Amino acid sequence: MRQLVFIPVLALALSGCALFQEEAPATRPASVTGPPDPQAATEFAPAVAATTLGARASSAEALDSTTAEEKAAALAAPATGGERELGKVVVALGPPAEQGIWLSSELVKEKTQGRIMTAAGKSLSLELRPGTGGALLSLAAFQALGLSLTELPEVTVYGP
Numbered sequence: 001m002r003q004l005v006f007i008p009v010l011a012l013a014l015s016g017c018a019l020f021q022e023e024a025p026a027t028r029p030a031s032v033t034g035p036p037d038p039q040a041a042t043e044f045a046p047a048v049a050a051t052t053l054g055a056r057a058s059s060a061e062a063l064d065s066t067t068a069e070e071k072a073a074a075l076a077a078p079a080t081g082g083e084r085e086l087g088k089v090v091v092a093l094g095p096p097a098e099q100g101i102w103l104s105s106e107l108v109k110e111k112t113q114g115r116i117m118t119a120a121g122k123s124l125s126l127e128l129r130p131g132t133g134g135a136l137l138s139l140a141a142f143q144a145l146g147l148s149l150t151e152l153p154e155v156t157v158y159g160p
Helices: 002-020 068-076 139-145
Strands: 084-093 102-105 112-118 123-130 135-137 154-159
Touching: 084 102, 102 154, 123 139
Parallel strands: 084 135, 102 123
Antiparallel strands: 084 154, 102 135, 112 123, 112 154
């Protein structure tokens, strides 16, 4: 029985000896990864200064041009008669460059006025916009509702 185990082990050991033999340079396979001595880079890409928020913006308040009066009016607007619940969506912060108080969602097929309500019971009148993918809420709406900009709150959407 020991002999049956010994024979495969000996065959494997002897086959590995060929890895340590020096071959003649003509019989060595060519390098697959590239030239043997890579050249140093001689050209560099020009430096590009780019910011996603622009050079003037340093905070969320600097990006939002919606006035405090507009936000207060949107918060104080009562629910209109004839509106219905369109559904619940989890909202993310929309592009800060798009000003105004709005919600973009697949629940809406055309621009219209509507309202959203947070789980905490805060209600906000806003423009409902058609969207694709996840729902987006404007920077002004996030601030009017007192939501953290990194939150993903669930809101109930009401519309005509």
